[in-house]
Amino acid sequence: MSFDRPKELLKPVKRRFIFMTLLLAVLVEMIPLPHGSTRWLPDFISLVLLYWLINQPRRVNVGVAFLMGLVADIATAGMLGQHALAYSATAYLALSRQRQLVMFNLGQQALAVLGLMLCNQSIMVVARMLNGSAFVGWSYFLPPLIGALLWPLLTKLLLLPYRHHSV
Amino acid sequence: MDFANTPSFFRSGPKPGTRLLLCALASIALLVGDSRYGLMEQARDGMSLVLYPLQRAVNLPLGMVRHVSDYFTVQADLKSENDQLRTRQLEMSARLARLETLERELNELRSLNAIKASRNDAAQLAETLYTGRDPFSYKIIIDKGADAHLQPGQPVVDGHGLLGQITRVQPLTAEVSLIIDKNQMVPVMIARTGERAILYGYGGGVEIRYLPLHADVRENDMVVTSGIDGLYQEGTPVARVSKVERNAGAAFSRITTEPLAGVQQTRFVLVLQEKGQTPPRPAEPVVPVKKTKGKKPADSE
Structure with missing residues (x-):
């Protein structure tokens, strides 16, 4: 099945590449999009972050997630620390089950990612509501679903440069 | 281990x-x-x-x-737009001439009465850089900031009406909290009757709260700023009343309004000066009011 993880040896991942993909995710986050698209667009920073957490746990850890959260906070003009808290908690959850996650095939991984991203959104909702914001409606939990659907595609894309026989 | x-x-x-x-x-x-x-x-x-x-x-x-x-606009479009603008400009210049006379008169009267002319009409054009992605707050980021001497608290308008208020100034950019943001309140009045009220943003829209049941409000009434907070100039259009519900059981009538300015789609915005020169409040101990939180002194009324 093509959705299975490739059982092949990959080239070692460069630190530079991890940095580049995270930067790209931040850039995508900052594209001025028409209003309304933010209702369903997934959080790309957390998607890419989760990918590296699951596949390169020794390079990307809770601290990196925290830093990326800070960047996301500034980029989205939200409350400082909201994304940081959510990302570091999610990163911890992912890392604690990383050895299982990495063995899953892409479908199972997507399910796990869905759970993790829902957890992400819940933490942010709770943080905002404790601070006096109104509840924004259940559509706030739509982006994780779409993010999970994009997971196989993202994995294939990020693996491309590390295949030995890139056709 | x-x-x-x-x-x-x-x-x-x-x-x-x-x-x-x-x-x-x-x-x-x-x-x-x-x-x-x-x-x-x-x-x-x-x-x-x-x-x-x-x-x-x-x-x-x-x-x-x-x-x-x-660049690739159809010429017909350009022509029709040009015609439209020309007509509009003609109308406007006629109105401006009248306004100028009125302003001169007003200034004369003011000087007779020894009141300082307080209007400061300088405005700066800015472009929307991007809208914040945070679904909890309604903010836009504009491409002018401390470099253009913007200050938190300045009102921001577009061609149709009040858009919001600058709440945070960064070196090159500034954050504008839209009037539909949850913490935004604007002191307004109904243009037809002059009845004062406060327009509350509730996150995604605006409404007028705390108007008694017998208040004279109708659908399609224009809501303009009242200018009593020393921040917004009086008379800037803000919203239009879209629905009035009078429920005998409730203490206040429920008034739904729609903002006039394109709060989510404008590209160019105009940053106005604060009204300024409000005489200080008498009595009351002075408590520094933070403008950065989007709260205005008027909400204590």
């Missing part, structure tokens, strides 16, 4: 749990410090300065696409 002879392969610094504890503590400290005490403004300024080139870079292709599509 780390031992002295653990191979380096197994050594990976502190455990994830410890890291989580540290990071969670740090982010909670940030959350509290930022939202309750506004401690992180400096750090935010610095970070935004670092992110500014990225924003510009991301905006560049989009701007180019817009430029190209502007």
Whole structure:
């Protein structure tokens, strides 16, 4: 099945590449999009972050997630620390089950990612509501679903440069 | 567990749990410090300065696409638009001439009565850089900031009416809280009757609260700023009443309004000067009011 993880040896991942993909995710986050698209667009920073957490746990850890959260906070003009808290908690959850996650095939991984991203959104909702914001409606939990659907595609894309026989 | 002879392969610094504890503590400290005490403004300024080139870079292709599509406009469109603008300009210049006479008269009267002319009409044009992605707050980021001497608290309008208020100024950009943001309140009056009220944003829209049941409000009434807070100039259109519900059981009538300005789709905005020169409140101990929180002194009424 093509959705299975490739059982092949990959080239070692460069630190530079991890940095580049995270930067790209931040850039995508900052594209001025028409209003309304933010209702369903997934959080790309957390998607890419989760990918590296699951596949390169020794390079990307809770601290990196925290830093990326800070960047996301500034980029989205939200409350400082909201994304940081959510990302570091999610990163911890992912890392604690990383050895299982990495063995899953892409479908199972997507399910796990869905759970993790829902957890992400819940933490942010709770943080905002404790601070006096109104509840924004259940559509706030739509982006994780779409993010999970994009997971196989993202994995294939990020693996491309590390295949030995890139056709 | 780390031992002295653990191979380096197994050594990976502190455990994830410890890291989580540290990071969670740090982010909670940030959350509290930022939202309750506004401690992180400096750090935010610095970070935004670092992110500014990225924003510009991301905006560049989009701007180019817009430029190209502007270039290939159909001539008929241009012509009709030109005609429209010309008519509008004619109307406006007629109105302006009348206004100028009135203004001169007003200034004469003011000088007769020894009142300082307080209107300051300087305005700055700014372009929307991007809208904040945070679904909890309704903010836009504009491309002028401390470099253009903007200050928190200045009102922002577009061609149709009041858009919001600058709530945070960064070196090159500024954040505008739209009137539909949850914490925004605008002192307004019904243009037809002059009845004063406060327009509350509730996150996604605006409504007038606390008007008694017998208040004279009808559908399609214009709502304009009343100018009694010393911040917004009086008479700027803000919203239009779309529905009035009078429920005998409730103490107040429920008035739904629609903002006039294109709060979510404008590209160019105009930053006005604060009205300023309000005489200080008598009596009452002076409590410094934070403008950055989007709260105006008028909400204590």
